Amino acid sequence: MAMSKRKRAQAVRGGQYALLVVVAVVLAVVADWQNIGRAFFNLDVARAQFPEIISTALVNTVTYTVLGFGFGLVLGLILALMRMSSVPPYRWLASIYIEFFRGVPALLVFIAFGFGVPIAFQVRFDIYSTVMLALGLVGAAYMAETIRAGIQAVPKGQVEAARSLGMSQARAMVTVVIPQAFRIILPPLTNELILLTKDSSLIYLLGLATSEYELAKFGRAALNEHQSMTPILIAGLCYLIITIPLSFLSRWLERRTAGGKKVSAPEATGLEVKA
Amino acid sequence: MSETVVEIIGLQKAFGPLHVLRGIDLEVRRGEVVCVIGPSGSGKSTLLRCVNLLEQPTGGRVAVGGVELTDPDVDIDAARRRIGMVFQQFNLFSHLTVLDNLTIAQRKVLRRGKAEAEEVARRNLARVGLAEKADAMPAQLSGGQQQRVAIARSLAMDPELMLFDEPTSALDPELVGDVLGVMRTLAEAGMTMLVVTHEMQFAREVADRVLFMDGGVVVEQGPPERVIAAPQHERTRAFLSRVLDPTHQGPNVPAT
C-alpha cells in the first residue's frame, strides 16, 4: 500500500500536469475568445500607436530614466562615501537620508517635487528637472547601499598596495577602489536601472504635454481615445524591450564575475579579505 | 662607512590589549639585506608594516632615509614613495593591465609623463623577466609572475628601500625560485632590503644579517652563518628545527 518516495513524487507531478490540462480546456470552452481578442489586441488600434509610441513615449521613458539614474548614481556615490566617513555627523546624515528615501513611496516623492516644492518655494521645475530629482533622490538611497557594499568588498590589500606606492587615501579611493567596486556591483546596479525604468512612469501624474508623454501616460491617453486595451499592451511590451535585455545583461555580468566576489544589494555587507 | 636607511628605536605596537611589538631596535644601512625570521604571530608583518606606517606604532621611533615617520606632522604619502612594499598576496590592481599597474603611481604620484612612465615600466618588467606580459591582466598570470610584476611595480618608483612580507609564501613550490631569483639579483644590485621570509636557503645565501623574532621582541640577530647555522638561543634553535626539519617536530630533536 505504501508508495515509495519516488512513486509518490511521480504521482504528485502527474496531478499537477492534469490540473494544468483541465484549466486550459475550461478556458478554451468557456471564454469568449473573439471578444477578448478584439478588446486586447485590435490591429487597427495597434497600428495607430506607431511611430509615436516609439519616437515619443519610449524615447521619453529612456530619457527620464537615464536622467534619474545618472543623478542618483552620483548622489549615491557621495552618500556611500559619507556613510563610511570617519566624521560621525556625515555618517548620521547619510543614514538618515537613506532610511528616509527607502522608507517613503516613490509616488510621494514625485508628488512632493511636482506640486509640494513648487508651492512651498514658488519655483517651477520643468519636467526633466522634476523627474531627475524625484527619481534620482529615491534611486540614490538604494544605490548608496549597493555602492558601499561594493567598496567594502574590494580587498584591503588593494588600498594597502596603493598607499605604499605613495597614493593618498583619496587618490587610492578614486584610482583603485571605486573602479573595482563598480565592477563588483555592476549586476545590482543594472537591476536598479530596471526598477527606475518602471518608476519613471510615476511622472504621469504631473500633467504632461503630449510631447512629454512617456510609455504609461501615452498608453493611458490612447486607451481613452480608442476605448481599447491594445495601447496598454503595446506600452507594456515596450517596457519589456528595455527591461528584458537589461535583465539578461545583469545575469550575464553576474555570471562573468561569479567565482570572484559577489554582492547582492542592498543587504550585502563587506566581505573583507584579510591579507 | 655607509649611511643608515632605516632606524627603529624602541618600537611598540599594540592592537587593543594585544601587545604585538614590545620594543624593537633595528638599524638597516644602505645596501644591506636584512632577513626577519620567526614563528607565525611573532609580529614580523607588523614590524614591516610599521616601517611604512601601514600600521601606526603605539610607541617608539621609526625613521627612513632620515625622515621621521612617527612625527605626526610628516607627509606620509611623500615618505612612502621611497619605500617599496611587496605583499604575500601580491595585491596587483586587478582592474588594470600589467603595464598600467606599473605606470599608474608613477603618473599620479610622481607626475611622470606617459612616455617616461611607460619607458620606466618596461625597463622594470624586463628586469623581472616579464617584458612580454605588459598587456596581460593580472588574473592571466601565474602567482610567481604576479609577484614579479608586484616587485617591478615597486621598483618603478625608484625606492631607496624595499620591504618584502613573505613574498613566496602564497606560491606553488615550483614558482618560488623565480621570485627569489629576482630578489637575489636586486640584492646584488645594491638594493636595501628588509625581508620577512621562511626561505632559510635564501636568508643564508643573500642576507647580510638575520633577525630572529619571537613574542614581539628580537631574540637574536647576526650574520646568517651564526643565527641560522649556530643559533645561540633555545627559542631560535627550536624554531629552526621546526622549519628545517618539519617532520621531526619537538624541541628535543638534535640537529643533524
Ligand SMILES: Nc1ncnc2c1ncn2[C@@H]1O[C@H](COP(=O)(O)OP(=O)(O)O)[C@@H](O)[C@H]1O
Ligand atoms: N590589524 C590587527 N588587529 C588586531 N590584531 C592584529 C592585527 N594585525 C595583526 N594582529 C595580531 O598581531 C600578532 C602578530 O601578527 P603578525 O605581525 O601578522 O605576525 P607574523 O607576521 O609574524 O605572523 C598576531 O597575533 C595577530 O593576530
Ligand SMILES: [Mg+2]
Ligand atoms: Mg606575517
